[in-house]
Amino acid sequence: xxxxxxxxxxxxxxxxxxxxxxxxxxxxxxxxxxxxxxxxxxxxxxxxxxxxxxxxxxxxxxxxxxxxxxxxxxxxxxxxxxxxxxxxxxxxxxxxxxxxxxxxxxxxxxxxx
Amino acid sequence: xxxxxxxxxxxxxxxxxxxxxxxxxxxxxxxxxxxxxxxxxxxxxxxxxxxxxxxxxxxxxxxxxxxxxxxxxxxxxxxxxxxxxxxxxxxxxxxxxxxxxxxxxxxxxxxx
Numbered sequence: 001x002x003x004x005x006x007x008x009x010x011x012x013x014x015x016x017x018x019x020x021x022x023x024x025x026x027x028x029x030x031x032x033x034x035x036x037x038x039x040x041x042x043x044x045x046x047x048x049x050x051x052x053x054x055x056x057x058x059x060x061x062x063x064x065x066x067x068x069x070x071x072x073x074x075x076x077x078x079x080x081x082x083x084x085x086x087x088x089x090x091x092x093x094x095x096x097x098x099x100x101x102x103x104x105x106x107x108x109x110x111x112x113x
Numbered sequence: 114x115x116x117x118x119x120x121x122x123x124x125x126x127x128x129x130x131x132x133x134x135x136x137x138x139x140x141x142x143x144x145x146x147x148x149x150x151x152x153x154x155x156x157x158x159x160x161x162x163x164x165x166x167x168x169x170x171x172x173x174x175x176x177x178x179x180x181x182x183x184x185x186x187x188x189x190x191x192x193x194x195x196x197x198x199x200x201x202x203x204x205x206x207x208x209x210x211x212x213x214x215x216x217x218x219x220x221x222x223x224x225x
Contacts, residue, residue, distance in 0.1 A: 031211070041198070043157065043215040056212060090156055099145040100204050100211050104156035 003027050004105035006091050012111045013081055020077045021108045023091030031055075032074035033092040033102065034066060043090070049074055050096055081112045116140060116214035119201045123220040126191055134219045135185045136201030145204040146177055148186045150197045151218065157200055160186075191223045 004025045013019055025032065033056070034046040048056035049068040063079040074091060091105040119136035126132050138146075146163035161168065163175040163184055174187040184201055201216040 040217075042217055043200070045212065048212070094211075096211065099147075099162060100213065101145075101147065101159055101162065102213055103159065107156050 006105040025093040029093035117216040119216035138203040147202040149200040
């Protein structure tokens with residue numbers, strides 16, 4: 001009965017590799033998000049999709065590419081990983097309209113060596 | 114200027130104490146406000162929404178002052194399990210409606 005799930009939970013990889021993180025929500029929400037939380041704990045939005053359409057695209061290197069096959073899934077692909085990409089990546093989802101309360105997945109802890 | 118600013122703490126209080134956090138936000142068009150809680154190495158979780166008239170949920174009371182663009186959270190009778198980072202969160206208004214802005218969080222440690 002998990003609401004927002006992410007895989008994998010941990011990801012350790014070397015510089016230069018390409019990796020993907022998957023996110024799924026079963027809350028019936030139509031908007032999904034990717035956030036990055038760095039070592040200083042600041043939560044920063046990266047992308048947002050509403051019904052498979054990109055609506056927020058922050059200043060993020062184009063090595064990061066989100067993909068939303070349907071409104072219940074939002075994946076994040078990262079090319080040519082760098083040391084500075086090490087962080088925790090959280091997926092979240094919300095309804096459009098109302099108060100826009102967001103619900104978060106458990107996070108993917110990415111370590112680039 | 115940051116969208117949401119809050120005192121990072123840390124706040125260290127004994128069990129049973131009352132502790133208050135506050136934050137300010139910059140966008141006067143913001144429409145909805147929240148407090149989230151984040152435990153160490155966990156995801157942020159919605160603690161409570163903040164309504165204009167103020168609202169209470171058990172030991173937690175949230176207040177909003179739109180004129181001063183100020184939000185507060187009061188925790189009464191602190192428990193050990195309240196130890197966490199508390200994030201002040203504001204829904205952007207106008208063209209940024211639907212986008213949440215997070216403060217950097219206030220760290221709380223409740224000791225026995």
